[in-house]
Amino acid sequence: DIQMTQSPTSLSASVGDRVTITCRPSQNIYKYLNWYHHRPGKAPQLLIFSSSSLHTGVSSRFRGSGSGTEFTLTIDSLQPEDFATYYCQQAYTTPWTFGQGTRVEIK
Amino acid sequence: VYLQESGPGLVKPSETLALSCSVSGDSIDGGGYYWTWVRQLPGKGLEWIGSIHSVGSIHYNPSLKSRVALSQDIAGNQFSLNLTSVTEADSALYYCTRVDAVTGAHHFDPWGQGTLVTVSS
Numbered sequence: 001d002i003q004m005t006q007s008p009t010s011l012s013a014s015v016g017d018r019v020t021i022t023c024r025p026s027q028n029i030y031k032y033l034n035w036y037h038h039r040p041g042k043a044p045q046l047l048i049f050s051s052s053s054l055h056t057g058v059s060s061r062f063r064g065s066g067s068g069t070e071f072t073l074t075i076d077s078l079q080p081e082d083f084a085t086y087y088c089q090q091a092y093t094t095p096w097t098f099g100q101g102t103r104v105e106i107k
Numbered sequence: 108v109y110l111q112e113s114g115p116g117l118v119k120p121s122e123t124l125a126l127s128c129s130v131s132g133d134s135i136d137g138g139g140y141y142w143t144w145v146r147q148l149p150g151k152g153l154e155w156i157g158s159i160h161s162v163g164s165i166h167y168n169p170s171l172k173s174r175v176a177l178s179q180d181i182a183g184n185q186f187s188l189n190l191t192s193v194t195e196a197d198s199a200l201y202y203c204t205r206v207d208a209v210t211g212a213h214h215f216d217p218w219g220q221g222t223l224v225t226v227s228s
Contacts, residue, residue: 001169034214043202043218044153050212087153091213095168096206098153
């Protein structure tokens with residue numbers, strides 16, 4: 001299985017901050033990388049697919065980049081609704097696997 | 108598109124966990140998607156369980172393959188998960204979701220709200 005390692009596992013930030021989360025798969029997955037955010041009690045939501053494509057309806061303050069074995073999710077100007085847990089997911093091969101999550105908390 | 112999980116919230120050890128996912132706003136035999144189950148173990152991340160496509164192809168996570176079966180009810184526009192011989196380690200929040208099967212991006216969208224299953228005697 002492809003192991004997905006996210007860093008950091010948690011971070012504290014303030015509204016308006018820029019936040020960057022990194023995801024490193026254990027092997028080359030080209031650009032087959034998706035990002036989600038998940039708020040407690042809510043359904044996970046797709047943010048970015050294929051490394052850098054913004055999902056329909058998602059704010060442009062979310063940006064994805066990377067390929068191969070290193071990917072980043074950047075959130076520009078953090079908003080109150082952005083405090084959540086973020087997951088990366090490799091879509092290169094089954095079993096599809098997720099990172100362990102990065103919890104973004106209010107400072 | 109809306110997905111809604113249903114099933115018992117409490118299952119006894121060694122029994123079978125059976126969940127259904129009702130889909131509205133899309134047809135599960137449309138061919139463009141894998142209909143999928145994911146779970147979140149307590150305090151842990153997300154784990155893909157398996158996916159079923161309308162043409163009949165099914166993919167399972169090897170870690171669960173010996174205990175999992177997915178099926179679909181085309182007429183009822185729903186799909187189901189059976190997990191046999193459950194233990195307390197199978198207690199989790201179970202989600203159904205839709206995975207793109209056309210572009211190769213294999214992104215999971217949308218998701219149901221999730222249903223909490225506890226395995227306990």
